[in-house]
Amino acid sequence: MKRVFSGIQPTGNLSIGNYLGAMKQFVEMQDDYECFYCVVDLHALTVMPTARSLHEGTLDLAALYYAVGIDPHKANLFLQSHVSEHSELSWLLQCISYFGELSRMTQFKDKKQLIESSKKGSQSITAGLFSYPVLMAADILLYDAEVVPVGQDQKQHVELARNIANRANQLIKDGVFVVPEPLIPKIGAKIMSLRDPSRKMSKSDPVDASRINMLDTPEAIMTKFKKAKTDSENLIKYDPVNKRGVSNLLEIQSLCTNKPISVLEAEYENSGYGKLKTQTAEAVIEFLKPIQERYYELRNSPEMLEYLKLGADNARKIARKTLTRYQNALGLVSRD
Ligand code: AQP
Numbered sequence: 001m002k003r004v005f006s007g008i009q010p011t012g013n014l015s016i017g018n019y020l021g022a023m024k025q026f027v028e029m030q031d032d033y034e035c036f037y038c039v040v041d042l043h044a045l046t047v048m049p050t051a052r053s054l055h056e057g058t059l060d061l062a063a064l065y066y067a068v069g070i071d072p073h074k075a076n077l078f079l080q081s082h083v084s085e086h087s088e089l090s091w092l093l094q095c096i097s098y099f100g101e102l103s104r105m106t107q108f109k110d111k112k113q114l115i116e117s118s119k120k121g122s123q124s125i126t127a128g129l130f131s132y133p134v135l136m137a138a139d140i141l142l143y144d145a146e147v148v149p150v151g152q153d154q155k156q157h158v159e160l161a162r163n164i165a166n167r168a169n170q171l172i173k174d175g176v177f178v179v180p181e182p183l184i185p186k187i188g189a190k191i192m193s194l195r196d197p198s199r200k201m202s203k204s205d206p207v208d209a210s211r212i213n214m215l216d217t218p219e220a221i222m223t224k225f226k227k228a229k230t231d232s233e234n235l236i237k238y239d240p241v242n243k244r245g246v247s248n249l250l251e252i253q254s255l256c257t258n259k260p261i262s263v264l265e266a267e268y269e270n271s272g273y274g275k276l277k278t279q280t281a282e283a284v285i286e287f288l289k290p291i292q293e294r295y296y297e298l299r300n301s302p303e304m305l306e307y308l309k310l311g312a313d314n315a316r317k318i319a320r321k322t323l324t325r326y327q328n329a330l331g332l333v334s335r336d
Helices: 016-029 041-047 051-068 085-094 099-103 106-117 127-141 152-171 218-226 244-257 261-267 273-298 302-330
Strands: 003-008 034-039 075-079 147-149 181-183
Touching: 003 016, 003 127, 016 034, 016 051, 016 147, 016 244, 034 051, 034 302, 041 051, 041 127, 051 075, 051 273, 051 302, 075 302, 085 127, 085 302, 099 127, 099 152, 106 127, 106 152, 127 152, 152 181, 218 273, 244 261, 244 273
Parallel strands: 003 034, 003 147, 034 075, 147 181
Antiparallel strands: none
């Protein structure tokens, strides 16, 4: 079985964008791959969360993973900080990563710009925010993962992990790391903000109306979709370049109902945007209902903590082997 790794940071309210771009694939892959999925809590530290928001956000995200269908008997879900090999390998990889390549990461540039223009100012851009793609490379390479399911925005970071793996294979030891491939869905790879369809929907966007949170109430979902930004043409057509808002609604509805976009376009041929918005909201409400029910059952259950512990134990066995292999290749003297 091919091995898969992917993670999500507990940095806010998980949005339907995170689900459709990443988690949906995680669930679909469980039967055919050996899966390692992670709540990347160490990544969340890069934006200096409060202890309470990190703690609660980590458990919320773990419960959502299980609620969307991650089966603890098929996939290994764990908290990144429970497997200390992630931090250890990250340092070793930082020593073969270049300042220049990290400076070119568009996500760092975007976040830096956002922080600089906020009240916090440039003093709150941490070194961790800059180097976190190397920690992500360590996350992936530790598991010899061949496939990394992600949304479009993370493609560049997986490419960095590939470059680092190839560099280690050339400079340190041939074959020391498996070179991973990103897996990006054809539809849903970049769900856009409902308030500004030129921007990605993000769980940490300060404007709550810009996204559908996985735990939003039906009323909130309906209100957000009714106010979703579209255009003035009043023509329902899938054209993600010129009609980003309308295309975004069609993608969301298609993924939540399993109806192809071409079928939706035909159904809405003589309709206006009002109907598209209301029916997209209804489809999302219906789709999220069972997920929300399972989430509330699981969130404070003792089984969840047991599953996470089991996931971390399984993950650590593989992570330790890979780390030792790389330490030996580097020439670090073994303790044993
Ligand atoms: N809008 C999106 N559409 C499709 N996929 C998305 N992903 C994120 N936003 C969208 C995918 O979700 C996973 C979560 O990755 P992450 O937690 O590491 O953070 P991110 O990519 O930076 O996502 P966010 O929501 O924008 O988080 P914040 O606001 O904290 O930075 C990834 O696979 C990502 O591609």
